[in-house]
Amino acid sequence: MNRTKSVENNSSMYYYSKNKTIKKMSTPSPPKKEFQGLIPIFFECLFGRWTAGGVACGVAFGAMLGLIPPGNLVSLVTFLLLFFTGGNLIFAAFTVILFIFVSRVTAPFADQLGEKILTNHSVEQIASRALEYPLAAWTDLDNTVVLGQTLFAVIIFVPLLLVVWGILRIGRRSTNVIETQTGNKVGL
Numbered sequence: 001m002n003r004t005k006s007v008e009n010n011s012s013m014y015y016y017s018k019n020k021t022i023k024k025m026s027t028p029s030p031p032k033k034e035f036q037g038l039i040p041i042f043f044e045c046l047f048g049r050w051t052a053g054g055v056a057c058g059v060a061f062g063a064m065l066g067l068i069p070p071g072n073l074v075s076l077v078t079f080l081l082l083f084f085t086g087g088n089l090i091f092a093a094f095t096v097i098l099f100i101f102v103s104r105v106t107a108p109f110a111d112q113l114g115e116k117i118l119t120n121h122s123v124e125q126i127a128s129r130a131l132e133y134p135l136a137a138w139t140d141l142d143n144t145v146v147l148g149q150t151l152f153a154v155i156i157f158v159p160l161l162l163v164v165w166g167i168l169r170i171g172r173r174s175t176n177v178i179e180t181q182t183g184n185k186v187g188l
Contacts, residue, residue, distance in 0.1 A: 050088055056165035057087030059095045063160055064153040066099025067106070072140035074150055103149060110148025117151075118144060 061082040140146045
């Protein structure tokens, strides 16, 4: 058992060794040169290497994930589609956080929309037959809020995807024009 005790003296750390002598602790060394380049590489992976389509997919799927209540098959399939389409996960995470707050505001409207759809006589018959299938019960689409929020998410998916993609394409074009005129790399 190591019975060392540290002592502070004049802003330096000392400790008692096993043979009761006082020794100075070594100061921490700076990170090795191999690790000094990891931080810029990490930030370039997060923010530097992206395409307009990947960011737009990340934002659109993030909006869907933020709107659809969690814990059902619809949100799980949306989450898997985010990975399979190659959407940017950082932008998706930020968008999920933003749209979780938006979903709190739209929940009463989604409840009314879901109730109108589920109480419609023709939809009611189709829904009762569909819920007999094993996976349909896991979608929770018989819940009025889940159905309404899913419809909101599906409705805003394509417009949001196109708007974000268009803005990023225009922004990328303007950055390329500045880079060719000045010769300096600008932005991401």
